[in-house]
Amino acid sequence: MxxxxxRVMEAFVAKLIEALGRRMVFFVGAGISIPSGVPSFRALNxxxxxxxxxxxxxxxxxxxxxxxxxxxxxxxxxxxxxxSKVLTCLEAFIGHSPNPNHFFLVExxxxxxxxxxxxxxxxxxxxxxxxxxxxxxxxxxxxxxFEQFEELLKSISNPQNMPGGYLFKLHGSVEKDKExxxxxxxxxxxxxxxxxxxxxAKEKVLxxxxxxxxxxxxxxSGLDDFSIYPLLRDTDSERFIFWFRYAKGPIGEITxxxxxxxxxxxxxxxxxxxxxxxxxxxxxxxxxRRKTSFKFVGDSSEFxxxxxxxxxxxxxxxYSESPKQEMSHDEFSEWSKGIKEYKRNLILGRLWxxxxxxxxxxxxxxxxxxxxxxxxKAKAKQMLARVYDRQYGKAKAEDATRYYGExxxxxxxxxxxFEAALVKVDLANFKRRALQRFTEAKRDIxxxxxxxxxxxxxxxxxxxxxxxxxxxxxxxxxxxxxxNDLAMGRILCKExxxxxxKYGDVDGVAESENVIGLISREEAKGNVELIxxxxxxxxxxxxxxxxxxNYRGCGQHLRNLGLCYTDLVELLPDEKKExxxxxxxxxxxxxxxxxxxxxxxxxxxxxxEFRFRLGExxxxxxxxxxxxxxxxxxxxxxxxxxxxxxRARCLHLLREAHEGDEQRERAISRDIVSIYEDVLRxxxxxKEMKEAKIKLQNAEEILGKTAxxxxxxxxxxxxxxxxxxxxxxxxxxxxxxxxxxx
Numbered sequence: 001m002x003x004x005x006x007r008v009m010e011a012f013v014a015k016l017i018e019a020l021g022r023r024m025v026f027f028v029g030a031g032i033s034i035p036s037g038v039p040s041f042r043a044l045n046x047x048x049x050x051x052x053x054x055x056x057x058x059x060x061x062x063x064x065x066x067x068x069x070x071x072x073x074x075x076x077x078x079x080x081x082x083x084s085k086v087l088t089c090l091e092a093f094i095g096h097s098p099n100p101n102h103f104f105l106v107e108x109x110x111x112x113x114x115x116x117x118x119x120x121x122x123x124x125x126x127x128x129x130x131x132x133x134x135x136x137x138x139x140x141x142x143x144x145x146f147e148q149f150e151e152l153l154k155s156i157s158n159p160q161n162m163p164g165g166y167l168f169k170l171h172g173s174v175e176k177d178k179e180x181x182x183x184x185x186x187x188x189x190x191x192x193x194x195x196x197x198x199x200x201a202k203e204k205v206l207x208x209x210x211x212x213x214x215x216x217x218x219x220x221s222g223l224d225d226f227s228i229y230p231l232l233r234d235t236d237s238e239r240f241i242f243w244f245r246y247a248k249g250p251i252g253e254i255t256x257x258x259x260x261x262x263x264x265x266x267x268x269x270x271x272x273x274x275x276x277x278x279x280x281x282x283x284x285x286x287x288x289r290r291k292t293s294f295k296f297v298g299d300s301s302e303f304x305x306x307x308x309x310x311x312x313x314x315x316x317x318x319y320s321e322s323p324k325q326e327m328s329h330d331e332f333s334e335w336s337k338g339i340k341e342y343k344r345n346l347i348l349g350r351l352w353x354x355x356x357x358x359x360x361x362x363x364x365x366x367x368x369x370x371x372x373x374x375x376x377k378a379k380a381k382q383m384l385a386r387v388y389d390r391q392y393g394k395a396k397a398e399d400a401t402r403y404y405g406e407x408x409x410x411x412x413x414x415x416x417x418f419e420a421a422l423v424k425v426d427l428a429n430f431k432r433r434a435l436q437r438f439t440e441a442k443r444d445i446x447x448x449x450x451x452x453x454x455x456x457x458x459x460x461x462x463x464x465x466x467x468x469x470x471x472x473x474x475x476x477x478x479x480x481x482x483x484n485d486l487a488m489g490r491i492l493c494k495e496x497x498x499x500x501x502k503y504g505d506v507d508g509v510a511e512s513e514n515v516i517g518l519i520s521r522e523e524a525k526g527n528v529e530l531i532x533x534x535x536x537x538x539x540x541x542x543x544x545x546x547x548x549x550n551y552r553g554c555g556q557h558l559r560n561l562g563l564c565y566t567d568l569v570e571l572l573p574d575e576k577k578e579x580x581x582x583x584x585x586x587x588x589x590x591x592x593x594x595x596x597x598x599x600x601x602x603x604x605x606x607x608x609e610f611r612f613r614l615g616e617x618x619x620x621x622x623x624x625x626x627x628x629x630x631x632x633x634x635x636x637x638x639x640x641x642x643x644x645x646x647r648a649r650c651l652h653l654l655r656e657a658h659e660g661d662e663q664r665e666r667a668i669s670r671d672i673v674s675i676y677e678d679v680l681r682x683x684x685x686x687k688e689m690k691e692a693k694i695k696l697q698n699a700e701e702i703l704g705k706t707a708x709x710x711x712x713x714x715x716x717x718x719x720x721x722x723x724x725x726x727x728x729x730x731x732x733x734x735x736x737x738x739x740x741x742x
Contacts, residue, residue: 008254012294013307016216016242020111020312023164024214027116031219031246032101035301038121039092041071048089049351051336052078053344061360068355070506077350080461081343088332093120098127100305101218103314106131109138112164114213116206118171118220118228125167141169146201153205159212170202170228207235214240218300222282232286241290243283244300251298261287261295276546342371342380349383356552358391375419378410382423389426391552393605394434395641404430421451422465429472436692438479445473460503467499471512478519481693490519510544510553513537514560521564528571535564551593555606558590562613569621580621587614604641608634612650619657627657644685645695648675652702655709666713669706673727676703680733683741690738703731 030040039047046066057065065074078086105115106127115124128135140146149166156162209215210232222229247253255261265284268276287293296303308314349364362384369380385403388396404427411420428444431437449469456466474492477485497512517537524530538560545553565583569576590610594603611630618627631654638647655668676699679685689695707727714720 005251005254009251009303009307012242012296013311016308017311019214019216019240020108020113022214023111023113023160023162024216025114025116025209026105026108027215027217027220028101028105029118029218029220031221032105032301033096033099033119033121033123033219035099035101036096036123038096038119038123042066044089044092045069045071045074047092048078048086049074049347051089051333052082052086052339053348054339054341056344056348065351065355069351073354074351077347077354081347081350082339085335088335090120091332094122096121096123098123098130099301100309100314101301102127103131104304104308104312106133107312107314109133109135109165109167114164114166114168114209116168116170116209119169120171120173122173135165135167138166139169139173140166140205141173143199143201146199146205150201150204153208159208168202168205170206203231206231210235210239211237212239214242216242216244218244218304219246221279222286223279229282229286233282233289236289238291241287241293243287243293243295244303245279245283245295245297246299247297249299250302250306251296253297255295255297256293258288261293278546340371342368342376345371346380346383349380353383353387356391356550358387361387361391375410375414375416378407378414378416378419381410382407382419382426385423385430386426389430389434391603393603395603395605397430397434400430400434401427417451418455418462418465421448421469424448424451425465425469425472429475432472432476432479436479436688436694438476439691442473442476442480445469445476449473463499464503464505464508467496467505468508468511471496471508471515474512474515474519478515478522481522486519486523490516493519506544507550507553510541510550510557513541513544514553514556517541517560521560521567524567526571528568531564531567531571535561538564552603552606555590555593555610558586558593559610559613562586562590562610562617566613566617566620569617576621580617583617584614584622587617604637608637608646612646612653615650615657616653619653624657624659628654631657644675644679645688645698648672648702649698651675652705655705662713665709669709669713672702672706673730676730676734680730680737686734686737686741689734690741696735696738699734700731703727707731 030038034040043066046062049065050062055062075087102123105124109115109124109128110131110133117124125135125139140149146168149168152163206228222232244251255264261284265281265288268278268280271277283295287295345364345368349361349368352360352364365380365383365387369377369384372378372380381403385400385407388400388403392400404423408420408423408427411417411423424444425448428441428448431444432441449466452462452466452469455462457463470492474489474496477489477492493512493515497509497516500508500512514537517534520530520534520537524534538557542554542557542561545551545557562583565579565586568579569583572579587610591607591614594606594610612634615627615630615634618624618630631650635647635650635654638650651668651672655665655672658664658668679689679699689699707724710720710724710727711717714723
């Protein structure tokens, strides 16, 4: 096998050198600079997080945070809490020397080829200077540079006449001749744009080269899902593409051919949540759009030095493994010592919250609350409320509501209206989702919207806050279910999604995609195409949240996908087997998903919902014994939790699963009647039914079926008639009492 790879590599080296003569494009990422000691963003994340939080966590915790969070997420949290001074951490990209990768790229530029890079360091420029090549006027790293080059493209009719030797820095560049934060200005602007897609001029320039020239990718993972990757994936071309995917050691694997690439991709997509290698999925997606492509797995730096540099007569440099990435910038290290303990705890709480690790987040937010005063204390309370809300739900409703209320009052009394509006948004969403108090939620969210509308154009923070606000208003409209409400919900969520895409809010985009999917499913009413449209939205949302490790969000989408495929089982009986399998798979993956959120126990409400849905699927289309097993677990826990509404739903399904066992059916009917008799005597439960119309709709269905079954289960007929009449009257009394409640 090794000799076969050697033969292929020799042929490839010859082809690559030949292509250099015909001119081609190199696209390089952070991997080419790591051998020079330039830190990866993962290493930078860990270093900066340790310094700014005073090393209050252990090595494993910092490693987990650095690997789990995207660099722009970490930098955004740090900027929001500490100001722009934190950006001097990017000095870590300065002070390194070029390696063979950079000298090879200089030779490629000298011969008239082009280089695109996502790197902000200046190592290619340094290598040019060392080789005596003046490239100053052929480096594009600002928006205006790309706009000028776009104008040049318009004057060139034949791509082969394109002037060569240009370096395109898609994420900006370190400018060492400037002072302070200004030296990172273009780099930082682009970093904050990750997620919005490339600016128009950059996109047009890159697309032109993708369509007209062969490409070779080195040191780039393809994991910037909301920036460059979509353009690479969606641009078809007849030209060759060569891709080096990093693995330790010399090139040991070569993949080509669409069938094999597609197979690799499907294998990864089929893996369990948290186990997928998304680099394989993304890279293969890109390669599949080219007529001819080759993927090489191994160390491209070793390949460049030992395979490409000798025939190109580039002086050999000693190659070694990537050095340990240690950073010791005295100015940043010294400055970070002055960060208040309150801030250190708040930052760690926010980082853990972003990873959906609730126990760690609560611990640090509680410490911040004890240390804070005034608005500081209010912010810590808001963070605590958010964790109890989003990661516990109804089970911690009292804690969430209390902390939201306390935070709102402190912000309001201090005149912090923007912060108070954000709390209102969170509180409205909690009332909508966990408590199903749609009228209260609508009032709160519209009040927040009025506060945010006058200032929504003030900047990214304000616009994203407004986007989240209208997304939640869209969800409230969805909960109200009328045709007009659904139409308005779709409009609001589309507007919200557009804003979030603009700013690269991956989690927010998933949130909006999810709501649009919910609305499509609600509007379907038996329309298969609308159900399939909903599935596309849920799949997009699932992919977004899976890649950033938001397993709570993944749970929502897995449930909704299960519901959609359950719908299709009923709507397309000829394909029942396939859709039943898919629905079951998504529900089971959903249950597995909740056990991936560690440490601590999975949220009980979410687990019960999935088991209920799995039981429902089996009752209607599968194994009733399996249905009974799942539903009995759910019913017992609902009874313990005092969740009367969902217990009634579960009993309704259990009764259907026990069809034919008259004794068991009658016992379940008695339990159902008992639940609603208790509701009739409890004004708080009646208010719940009035607020959440779905609860009354469920009661009508469940009690209606109970009255109907009385004729089959009760003897003699006159007793059956009395029982059916009693159940119908119970339902009418419920409706009457609900109408009377103000």
